[in-house]
Amino acid sequence: MFLQKFYIHKFKNINKLSLEFQKIHPLNNIQFSIIIGENGTSKTTIFEYLIQSLLSTQINEENLKNSIFCFSDIDDIKKIKLIVSTYTPIDKLSVSMQEYSKRIYRTSTSVNNFSNLISRILKHIFNEGKINNILEFIGYRKDNLSLKLNSSRLKSMPRLLTKSNMFLNSIPSELLEFKKSKDYFFILSIMNQKLISYKSSLEKMTSVKINVITRIEDFIKPNLKKDKVKSHYDFVKLNLAYIILKYRILNKVLINSDNILKLNDLEKFYLGGKSRFEKDSLILEKLSIHLWNDMLLQDRFNNTISLSKLSSGEISFFLRTFDILDYAADNSLILIDEPETHLHPKWIREYIPLLNSLLKDVKCHIIIATHSPFIVSDVPKEAIIFLEKTSDGIIQTQLNEPTLGNSYNNILVDVFNVKKTNGDMVNKYIEDIKVLLSKDLFDEAINLYTKVANQNHKFQLYKILKKYIENKEDL
Helix, strand or coil, rough: EEEEEEEEEEECCEEEEECCCCCCCEEEEEEEEEEECCCCCCCCHHHHHHHHHHHHCCCCHHHHHEEEEEECCCCCCCCCEEEEEEECCCCCCCHHHHCCCCCECCCCCCCCCCHHHHHHCCCCCCCCHHHHHHHHCCEEEECEEEEEEEEHHHHHHHHHHHHCCCCHCCCCCCHHHHHHHHHHCHHHHHHHHHHHHHHHHHHHHHHHCCCCCCCCHHHHHCCCCCCCCHEEEEEHHHHHHHHHHHHHHHHHHHHCCCEEEEHHHHHHCCCHHHHHHHHCCCCCCCCHCCEEEEEEEEEEEEEEEEEEHHHHHHHHHHHHHHHHHCCCCCCCCEEECCCCCCHHHHHHHCCCHHHHCCCCCCEEEEEEECCHHHHHHCHHHEEEEEEECCCCCCEEEECCCCCCCHHHHHHHHHHCCCCCCCHHHHHHHHHHHHHHHHCCCCCHHHHHHHHCHHHHHHHHHHHHHHHHHHHCCCC
């Protein structure tokens, strides 16, 4: 899916604006477009328009009278999945998104429920290390991750399982360890035998006495009516009870380690190993059952820190980036507004490569509004949508200067039209050095000279200092 062009007849301060996007050599399945322009060129307003127009229930009627959309590789605009990530301090997009909150996917800036977040993370934890890429990006090791189990949540599970859960039928058979079968009672007995064996093996391995229920019949009330045909619902409920009992047995072992389980120890401690843990986690997440309440990371100095204890900048970036990974699917249009806000230049420099590594399997179009030369230097000029203010309003103009791989200094000058790339305060230092020399305060002048970094200015000062020394020698 690719947004080729669209036309805005009238929207807020935009009048008769036509925007065209060019396809570039795709990075995997992704197409990138970068919108740039001075403040006041309506970059965010364009995103507002896209949100309101693409999600409007009237899109095929009233909206298309005033706007024209042209997409490639998709036959129905309503199939587009719209994902929005905004970093701007004054978030005008949030107003636009409120009306369509159920039909738009917005990245988070903070988290109130870490148990829910961890359940979502577990869907991706073994998926080609993509979560690890994000963690490594913000300075944490991609190995030796650990999870913290929510023991109190486990205690409430029996009450939950005695109630009818309308979502049980939504669990696909391929996720179940024990699929629907004619011999319901045989499967029940196999589950009980496995749980007893699991409890015994953990007791031998850890020397911990595990005193918990291991019979499913003692935990829930399964469908024991022999004359009744067992449904998919019955088998999902049985599998769910089996998963919860596995967790309760595991919990007794983890109590001695502050309820922490290392992911590297899954094969050793979890019944069914890593592959079964992954499928069980998907089942629990689909049923909104969240049994882990935090994730433990290690930084490059081997210090351990909880995901919930990351700095505001770290957790904000992690959440936004993870949400994009979690929400993205084929036919996604991803709008990212000013990702450079609040971020270290090192992170911005690697932002495009990170998105490429996370979404390489997704056919999507990412549109980024930015003021950052780091982002612009990572795409060819054909990907740039350059907006300019004129007497006739805002227009899209052609960018002639090459961008891909160009130096950030050149992009500031040639693309962003920043004529001076050095701060003006250096001129004040030059004048102060001249004043100090006029007072024969040479050592103080040299001290200021050492603080100047720009080579052109430094050479200019060198000539002034040299002339001062020569004049002194002639006296």
